[in-house]
Amino acid sequence: MRSAKERLVIIGGDAAGMSAASQARRLKGPDELEIVAFERGHFTSYSACGIPYWVGGDVPSRDELIARTPEEHRERDIDLRMRTEVEEIDVEGGRVRTRDLESGSEAWTSYDKLVIGTGARPIRPALPGIDAPGVHGVQTLDDGQALLDTLARTPGRRAVVIGAGYIGVEMAEALIQRRYEVTVVNRGTEPMSTLDPDMGRLVHDAMSGMGIEMVNGAEVTKILTGDDGRVRAVATEDAEYPADVVVLGIGVRPETELAGAAGLPLGKHGGLLTDLAMRVRGHENIWAGGDCVEVLDLVSGRERHIALGTHANKHGQVIGSNVGGSYATFPGVVGTAVSKVCDLEIARTGLREKEARAAGLQYATVTIESTSRAGYYPGAAVMTVKMLAERLTGRLLGVQIVGREGAAKRVDIAAVALTARMTVDQMTALDLGYAPPFSPVWDPVLVAARKAVAAVRSTR
Incomplete structure (x- = not known):
């Protein structure tokens, strides 16, 4: 039999989800609010933005990027269940179905209030060879560790980065610092599509001056592999670029398949739609925040998808305040972002x-x-x-x-x-x-x- 106290279930153990959990716990003790959080990965509350600097050697160890471990969350009376994936949300029944990724066992967990913080997933185009050994996306700490493991055991020193957005240019820097020969293949006319092309050209010229080969206006058609099955080159319609390692820096999309399957409202960018209190529109007891939501652009008045840890932590604070019985809103963003490549x-x-x-x-x-x-x-x-x-x-x-x-x-x-x-x-x-x-x-x-x-x- 369920206890009389409320149960808050959180899907996702990173910035938005665990900020919400921590804020809600500050406002309500375990006698009033039970908090159960599910995270499918190996880590919680870490800085994904810091991964390129860990790969590049500026940050000495993975642990430096972790703000709070699972054990530290549990010490705050948050029932955090690692390596557990939520596979279904039953909105009508007020419950979620989970699968333990180690044992394979499944279970239903009921909720009074639900927070969705599923984040975003790297865009991984359906290209021949995209899943070959040596091809890496970089979104989670697990991804960063896998890339470092590949770099450690790969004798060659040629790297190709596909995409020239924030992740692409930051990973180009990381690989240059590791003394790789780096080629960036970008389908846009200039790198950094978040800038106007005339400003992107300044980035292009600077990166070329750093020894990075910039290939703009090029669409990747396939990843070529050698006799051992590992990546050996990246092909476009016009050329091949030798590669011992390939990093995908094409961008991310909201991770909302689970929410969409449950009938929750999605915007034109694929992100969940929320009100100012970060409550999912039309659902009184469901909130969402972080890279899986769309936010209001205060300049244009339109909804946008912007995947940034700053927003995710603010969303979590707002959600935790509202879930915990206080009040807060997130009015929107103006689209501020900074990055660097070398100097x-x-x-x-x-x-x-x-x-x-x-x-x-x-x-x-x-x-x-x-x-x-x-x-x-x-x-x-x-x-x-x-x-x-x-x-x-x-x-x-x-x-x-x-x-x-x-x-x-x-x-x-x-x-x-x-x-x-x-x-x-x-x-x-x-x-x-x-x-x-x-x-x-x-x-x-x-x-x-x-x-x-x-x-x-x-x-x-």
Whole structure:
């Protein structure tokens, strides 16, 4: 017989799920709320964003990426069951069916409240040879360990990265640091499709200067294998690129097959749809967060899928507060992200030109070059800032930055301005910190804002 206390079931033991569990436990003790969490992998509460830096050697060990172990969660009265996969959600019956991946045994577990934090899965195209030994996706700690094991036992030093998004460029850096000859094969016109092509070209040129062979506008048709069955090359329609190891950096999709099969609402990007409290729309006792959901873009007003650990942890906090009897909301995002490849820093927030056009917005763009510090101060490095502003109103729509040390985090200025719906004219008056070691008298973002003011006025 079920006890009178409520049971919270959580699917997924990483950022969103376990943040929700921890926050709910802070608000309600085990006498009021039983928490059962299922995780199919070997690890919980870890930084997937840190995997490329572990592979590259910047982070010395896997354990450095783990924020909280299963044992630490259990010490907080969370019944965390590892290597257990949820295979079915029975919404009407208020229960989930699980399978123990070690023993194969199955069981039903009932819930009063359910949290779905199933994350995202790497895009793995159905290409001949895609499952050959030596071909790796990089999404989980298990994936990172498998790649490191392959690198340790593979005598060759040629690597091909398929895709040039965040994971692709970060893995290219990791392999360069391990002294591999790296080729990046990208079907886009330039790397980093989250940037406009003109800014992506700056990334392309910098990566080429680092010794990375960039192949743009190329569609991979197959993975070629040798007599031993292992990968030996990546083929496009026009060429073959020798490879002792292949890393997939094509991107991710929301892991929502389980939710979709249960009849829960999905958006056009395949992610779960939630309200501001992160409750699944139309379902009073089901919440979802992290890489498996779509979020509101505060600039365009449209739903987007953005897989970032920052969002996942915030979602978990909101969910845990609401499940635990308090109240919180997640209003949306402006699409801020930063990355790097070797010493090149890459940042963006808000809309690209393509996204602004799709939203029906008319805009002006400006691009400026400036330096990270006063030009006379040692170490000043060039950065390029591109800014989009709405015609007539002057509202900031987006910023992209490519440069060396000190470039990427400047995007936070623009992220705050976007969230506050500031105009570029208002931005020029921002009281930002200044000293020669940190910035020119006019910060590069403000230089771009001043130029954007003139561009907006010329379109009126």
